[in-house]
Amino acid sequence: MSRSLxxxxxxxxxxxxxxxxxxxxxxxxxFAGYYTNAYGTRYYQGYVPTSYHxxxxxxxxxxxxxxxxxxxxxxxxxxxxxxxxxxxxxVLPQQDYNANGAGCWNWFLSYEQVRGQYEPSQIAGIxxxxxxxxxxxxxxxFVTGISAGGAMSVIMGATYPDLYASIGxxxxxxxxxxxxxxxxxxxxxxxxxxxxSAMGSFKRVVPVIAFVGSSDTxxxxxxxxxxxxxxxxxxxKASDGLDNNNIDDVADTTTNGQVxxxxxxxxxxxxxxxxxxxxxxxxxxxxxxxxxxGGCGCDPFGDPSGPNASSxxxxxxxxxxxP
Numbered sequence: 001m002s003r004s005l006x007x008x009x010x011x012x013x014x015x016x017x018x019x020x021x022x023x024x025x026x027x028x029x030x031f032a033g034y035y036t037n038a039y040g041t042r043y044y045q046g047y048v049p050t051s052y053h054x055x056x057x058x059x060x061x062x063x064x065x066x067x068x069x070x071x072x073x074x075x076x077x078x079x080x081x082x083x084x085x086x087x088x089x090x091v092l093p094q095q096d097y098n099a100n101g102a103g104c105w106n107w108f109l110s111y112e113q114v115r116g117q118y119e120p121s122q123i124a125g126i127x128x129x130x131x132x133x134x135x136x137x138x139x140x141x142f143v144t145g146i147s148a149g150g151a152m153s154v155i156m157g158a159t160y161p162d163l164y165a166s167i168g169x170x171x172x173x174x175x176x177x178x179x180x181x182x183x184x185x186x187x188x189x190x191x192x193x194x195x196x197s198a199m200g201s202f203k204r205v206v207p208v209i210a211f212v213g214s215s216d217t218x219x220x221x222x223x224x225x226x227x228x229x230x231x232x233x234x235x236x237k238a239s240d241g242l243d244n245n246n247i248d249d250v251a252d253t254t255t256n257g258q259v260x261x262x263x264x265x266x267x268x269x270x271x272x273x274x275x276x277x278x279x280x281x282x283x284x285x286x287x288x289x290x291x292x293x294g295g296c297g298c299d300p301f302g303d304p305s306g307p308n309a310s311s312x313x314x315x316x317x318x319x320x321x322x323p
Contacts, residue, residue: 030080035126050084052089057140058317061156062074065147068149070093074090074092077309113175120159166316175194189229199238207279209282212283247273255269265286266286292310294311
């Protein structure tokens with residue numbers, strides 16, 4: 001099963017914009033459908049918890065990695081079970097194999113890194129479709145993903161900061177981070193400036209939480225460090241329009257942890273200098289490879305011995321709603 005981050009060049013299918021009705025728009029049920037705009041059609045599936053009765057709930061958007069589907073990512077992360085337990089709506093967009101033969105989101109293509117076109121517009125479109133069909137708290141819309149999906153979640157945070165309150169990145173790459181890999185991507189300070197530019201008129205501080213395994217050989221820890229550095233640069237400038245290190249990539253607190261009977265890990269928190277609030281968080285899970293920390297052992301990319309990334313990310317999200 002290939003997990004290449006690069007994948008294949010996209011093949012765009014043009015169509016008129018519409019959203020296929022959800023299969024089961026009822027509380028406590030799974031739903032699925034198709035979203036189409038001028039850049040093609042994408043399948044999605046999701047879950048609405050039994051606690052939904054019309055009151056606005058948070059929304060989590062989950063983006064799978066290469067060779068995965070929405071269904072396998074749901075199984076890997078357990079986000080549907082978490083949605084039921086914690087009371088949020090979940091939607092999982094799915095890449096089309098006609099657009100990428102490896103099933104990867106095309107995060108590495110320059111035209112896929114821009115607001116309002118191609119895959120970012122489709123993911124945002126699916127997000128907004130859910131918002132229009134259920135009552136969603138607009139200040140609590142979040143996006144996360146793994147590998148190519150993690151890299152795409154970075155793009156969504158950079159290009160739609162008005163839509164997503166905060167983002168999660170698991171085993172992913174920085175904005176415009178190709179080629180990624182063992183030597184990392186381009187200069188992360190430069191890419192942080194590019195994030196700031198990509199935000200356009202919607203510029204604001206976007207909180208980020210990132211996970212990586214210390215033994216990841218596909219998207220090694222250097223790439224997650226670059227995710228943090230690039231967002232520290234972007235958020236620093238977004239905080240007051242100045243490059244003055246209000247937010248930087250030097251951890252303010254470092255905490256070592258241990259999963260009982262499982263893996264050890266280190267948590268790094270990065271705070272702003274004005275109010276001392278955590279803006280960025282990084283987890284490095286010792287000995288883990290290219291896997292979802294705390295993920296289902298039933299999936300080849302799940303490591304149940306790591307800290308539960310799904311739950312930890314959701315806690316971070318709730319602590320970082322949109323202002």
